[in-house]
Amino acid sequence: MNTIAQKRSAFALTELKKVSKGDQERFKKLAAGLPAMILQNGLGHSLAFLVAKGKGEHTAAFKMIAAWLKDQGIITDGSHNKAMAELSTIPQADYLRGQEETLKVLEWVKRYANAGIFE
Numbered sequence: 001m002n003t004i005a006q007k008r009s010a011f012a013l014t015e016l017k018k019v020s021k022g023d024q025e026r027f028k029k030l031a032a033g034l035p036a037m038i039l040q041n042g043l044g045h046s047l048a049f050l051v052a053k054g055k056g057e058h059t060a061a062f063k064m065i066a067a068w069l070k071d072q073g074i075i076t077d078g079s080h081n082k083a084m085a086e087l088s089t090i091p092q093a094d095y096l097r098g099q100e101e102t103l104k105v106l107e108w109v110k111r112y113a114n115a116g117i118f119e
Contacts, residue, residue, distance in 0.1 A: 012108035
């Protein structure tokens with residue numbers, strides 16, 4: 001049985017393979033700053049920012065986070081509109097757990113992206 005840390009690691013590796021070659025460098029920079037953005041602005045605001053930007057690296061980051069939150073049972077739908085609607089209506093404890101899980105998985109994403117592990 002895998003630990004939650006191993007699951008986060010495997011998830012990060014799988015998701016990084018989905019980032020297109022043209023977006024990889026920009027994604028790496030975004031991944032480096034995303035945890036700080038979440039801590040400063042909150043998960044919902046940060047996800048809304050990613051949706052609003054709509055560029056390749058932002059979309060990839062949103063999809064990655066939404067997929068992880070869905071996998072963890074925090075949200076039920078990873079699409080932009082439904083994920084944002086769910087996050088705005090879930091209990092505070094679930095929201096904070098989602099934010100914590102996002103920060104933990106992003107640590108793996110950030111480390112692997114900096115190591116150049118995209119393929």
